[in-house]
Amino acid sequence: MKLLKIWRTFKEGLKNFSRHRWLSLATIIILALSLYVVVIPVFLGLAGNSIIKNIQNKMNISVYFNPEVSEEEILEIKNDLKAYREIKSVEYISQNQALDEFLASENNDPIITQALEEIGENPLLSSLAITAYKPNQYEIITQAIESSNFRDKINKINYKENKKYIEDINEIVTLVKKAGLVLGFILLLTAELITFNTIRLNMYSRKKEFEIMRLVGASNLYIQMPSIFEGIFYGIGAAAASMVLLFLTIKVMAPLTQELTLLAGILVASFQLYFQYFWIIFAGITALGVALGIASSFIAIRRYLKI
Amino acid sequence: MIKFEKVSKVFPGDFVALEDINLLVKKGEFVSVVGHSGAGKTTLLKLIYAEEQPTSGKVYFNNKDISTIKKKRLPYFRRNFGMVFQDFKLLPQKTVFENVAYALEVSGKTNQEINDEVPGILDIVGLSNKMEKYPEQLSGGEQQKVSLARALVHRPLVIMADEPTGNLDPTSGWDIIQLLVKINDLGTTVILATHDKEVVNKINKRVVALGRGKIVSDIKKGKYIL
Numbered sequence: 001m002k003l004l005k006i007w008r009t010f011k012e013g014l015k016n017f018s019r020h021r022w023l024s025l026a027t028i029i030i031l032a033l034s035l036y037v038v039v040i041p042v043f044l045g046l047a048g049n050s051i052i053k054n055i056q057n058k059m060n061i062s063v064y065f066n067p068e069v070s071e072e073e074i075l076e077i078k079n080d081l082k083a084y085r086e087i088k089s090v091e092y093i094s095q096n097q098a099l100d101e102f103l104a105s106e107n108n109d110p111i112i113t114q115a116l117e118e119i120g121e122n123p124l125l126s127s128l129a130i131t132a133y134k135p136n137q138y139e140i141i142t143q144a145i146e147s148s149n150f151r152d153k154i155n156k157i158n159y160k161e162n163k164k165y166i167e168d169i170n171e172i173v174t175l176v177k178k179a180g181l182v183l184g185f186i187l188l189l190t191a192e193l194i195t196f197n198t199i200r201l202n203m204y205s206r207k208k209e210f211e212i213m214r215l216v217g218a219s220n221l222y223i224q225m226p227s228i229f230e231g232i233f234y235g236i237g238a239a240a241a242s243m244v245l246l247f248l249t250i251k252v253m254a255p256l257t258q259e260l261t262l263l264a265g266i267l268v269a270s271f272q273l274y275f276q277y278f279w280i281i282f283a284g285i286t287a288l289g290v291a292l293g294i295a296s297s298f299i300a301i302r303r304y305l306k307i
Numbered sequence: 308m309i310k311f312e313k314v315s316k317v318f319p320g321d322f323v324a325l326e327d328i329n330l331l332v333k334k335g336e337f338v339s340v341v342g343h344s345g346a347g348k349t350t351l352l353k354l355i356y357a358e359e360q361p362t363s364g365k366v367y368f369n370n371k372d373i374s375t376i377k378k379k380r381l382p383y384f385r386r387n388f389g390m391v392f393q394d395f396k397l398l399p400q401k402t403v404f405e406n407v408a409y410a411l412e413v414s415g416k417t418n419q420e421i422n423d424e425v426p427g428i429l430d431i432v433g434l435s436n437k438m439e440k441y442p443e444q445l446s447g448g449e450q451q452k453v454s455l456a457r458a459l460v461h462r463p464l465v466i467m468a469d470e471p472t473g474n475l476d477p478t479s480g481w482d483i484i485q486l487l488v489k490i491n492d493l494g495t496t497v498i499l500a501t502h503d504k505e506v507v508n509k510i511n512k513r514v515v516a517l518g519r520g521k522i523v524s525d526i527k528k529g530k531y532i533l
Contacts, residue, residue: 008412019400212396215356216457218413219382 013229031238034191231293314364389458448479
């Protein structure tokens, strides 16, 4: 198709768009709401993910050694553990370090300091703090340590205490991902159907025009092009509108959720994500909107072209 | 130029629109196709510009079997014809100028060519002072003249008019017919489908009469005899 024809059909599309401005507005609003509804769970899922990732990074298990085990032996074990491919990092915490940390956490409470002096020796154990790559790997790591050749030197592993917590987070991540995926898909389908129907009505009101164009000798593509451009305009308009909606949602919701720490955290993370990835999100929504607009226009108009 | 060879057209529900039609239209002829409503006039025209395909038999245009034209080429094939309809079929949201220009735009003519050709054609049909008006601001006769201008502007080989006077008062109708005759005098083949007796008798050119899907008479300088 020649550039001249593309330019003409573009102008025609723009004219149709502004001429049927109420129909265009209605189409844009519906498309914008559809996009908004699709993006919200994806967005919350992303934000939730980033929080969970944060928590996961801070999570670890501690292996405590019996008091008689020497530092050299523990460091040797540390080197062994480093070879595991599930293990991201191993940190040695000596008895003294453990004591310092404990005292610091108790704000150097004089009663505790006094009690420790009474005992005369450091009651804490040295330990290795192990961080895995994924939360579901702690189970395997614990089993490996429990059946290792240095198991006799181990006093306790605090994995069991953390286990519940880790499992909870694991569950949330999987749930968020699954729910987001299923919900997103259903909503996308609904959005496509609604958009398609709106555009179809729009085209129906103009079916006589298409017939005339055909009889005058216009090729089907030439008749379709303006509508395809209109689809692009719908997509861009709807994407911009849904970005504004998304912004308003986060802005209005944030103060309402102060009490619910997890939700508030998600919203704060959303806010950061929104600005950090503004253009990527905008481009994504625009692409989705334009694709919906084009596909709907293209299919809707075919009915009237006897293709 | 246009040849029908044993053409029949049966619509779903066994409705026979045309039966065993043999017809030859030569270049530069003015042919009036007459008959009552439902006699098959419109179907005959539709077969020529390939809006319908015959159930049996063949239709030739310039010795080419129309049924062999690929769907993709149909728009180009249709540019051989100029069409005028009873209901004008103008684009309501375009001005007179734009309606006529559209026929040139679709074939990729430049703006320069369009600006050269359209005013000339509108002058021929006598509407050069109404170029910026919209169809609804015109009378029926004027709208039909716009439609005729649009049919003419790309210099088609054949003008086909399907009941062009059906919605017009006798005076406006006769204006349109006179324009068709004038166009024919300049060498364009014209096929006029009508049931307007007076019009046909006044033109005094070839008349093909259809009755129940068959050709019942074909007379060189004919009168409407049904």
